[in-house]
Amino acid sequence: MGPHDSSISAAAGSTSSSSSACSTSTKPPQPPDQMDHLLAGAGYKVRSNDLHQVAERLQRLETVMVKSSPVEISELVNDAVHYNPTDLASWVDSLLTELNTNPPLSVPVPTDLSDPNAFPANINMYANHAPQVHGEFSQQVVAPFEEDVSIQLVHVLMTCAEAVQRGDLSLAGLLIDDLQALLGRVNSGCGIGKVGSFFVDALSRRIVNSPENAVHADLSAYENEILYHHYYEACPYLKFAHFTANQAILEAFDGQDCVHVIDFNLMQGLQWPALIQALALRPGGPPLLRLTGIGPPSPDGRDSLREIGLKLAELARSVNVRFAFRGVAASRLDDVKPWMLQVSPKEAIAVNSIMQLHRLLGPNSSRGPPIDLVLDWIRDLNPRILMVVEQESNHNQPEFLDRFTEALYYYSTMFDSLDVCTAQPEKALAELYIQREICNVVCCEGPVRVERHEPLVRWRDRLINAGFAPLHLGSNAFKQARMLLTLFSAEGYSVEENEGCLTLGWHSRPLIAASAWQAIPKPSTTIGPINHP
């Protein structure tokens, strides 16, 4: 586990209150009146130069409180507030004096004083990440090491995101400067340093630009394809998606002579050669395969969809599979109308959506989220299989801070898995591809934010409500996925089966989930459009 792994888990809520350390000695001396930004974000005013002393005194206070009798503590709880805890330094001093002299007078009471762990979690930023010594409260100041900076980085990131959510952009700006300084001290080639730098970049963009209008350098479709291709090569997520989908589609097409695959995002069609080859070799011979590829329109007059179709046709011809291709150019998936797909009633249909459905969860100007409409017309097509592969994370929560936290954890894990890839330029361009996703999740709002990932449980509910029944991905798909992973040199990947769906993850954190669905035919009140009375 890399250093950033432990830093993330520390950020998730460690309340190590035993052994002490203070990492502030590594901070450069600040001007005398400079307030610490991190604590300012939490509502406390402490001078940066006083941080060491305040931390020490808080620990002393904790020791004293633990040793105090319950009677004294209950007196503290029952008394009114007299001192302002915002001024943390004088508050802790006065509290220490009170406890030491056991006064009957009232003392300040922040919320849950009876709970020794209730001190602001930010104080733990200065806690050493060494193993805890139970029951012993040592006062030694241990020399800080690299992990402290990582933990600090994460905490400052959180505070900055919180400030952004509150709208306190000036504080957020100051925290960005702090973050840049911290990034200078941490190894930005891997781990938290690298992910952190992307998130700092995204946050600073969000502060500068208005999120609704955020448009970062738009790549041409061609450049996007290149990034996608390198992402395909560098890590197994897309390959897992393609191979699992192909296996499920192959099984769904068993015994069918006319099959039609609708791909929601053709890109360069990397998924289809393997399916064409598998169909060529299936016992009983290959069927007639039709492929409809949906993709963005190409700007410069090239018909990129058609070019891909030609290449696929060439491959199909080499292996003697009857093949027909059709391209549908649409900039948004909800612009596609079912008649454009020209499905024929005799053929078996498979709908393939690799990381496309989440784009439909955003608001549309005229109606609600287009996902329901699209799922509706998919159901009308009556496909034998709807293949859905999505990122396994919740980046569509209404609160910015929740999204930010979730994204930080998710993309840290993903970058961790990418670290083991050594092939360049695949790795660098794959990172660029992921960075664009991060930017979209963090910087954008409204219709521009398209990366609205949702976890498998929510997709399950959504699809079941839309009239689909789950199909179990068989053991063949599972075995194939596991074998595929052994080809990747890293040992950290894991494939898991989850109620008939497969997830691929890194060290037991699932990152991508594949599921298969079958349309339940609608109860028909009308026989058909033509026969409508």
Next chain:
Amino acid sequence: MLQIVDINGDLERETKKLEQNFCINDHVDLLIEVLQRLDGRSLAAAACVCRQWCSIVRNDSLWEHLCFGNVSPPPSIGIRSVVLALGGYRRLYMVCVRPVASQLKRRRIDGGESEVVRRVWNRHEVELSLSLFCVEYYERLLGGGGVVGGESRATSLKFLCKAVNVSI
């Protein structure tokens, strides 16, 4: 006894004559039988011995045997035409079978298998290799005619092309 010694002497002379006159290159069927039992690395080395051996080793059926000779159950008939269409067994071995086998070997807990030992492949491993082979063929198609050697991947070429293309 003298007679027997004579026969032995004759036999020795006859054996020596045979040894001097026997050349494996005259018996290609025997040569192929031997070569069929080699692993990939040795087979490639054998191709460097002489022109005749080179042309024999280039024969795809040897590599077919190397790839799928040990598959249980035996591969279906259609596989050959597909593999030949996608580039042949030698290429299949080079691009897919050898990397897949070495990776799978590395994963085995009961290590100690040398590369010479032929593994028995199962159906899934065969299918996966073929799929990867097909993807590789397709990537070469995407790369267009300008692929340098057989090894350089379409991805890296595209990247280079992009750098040169200064379209506004």
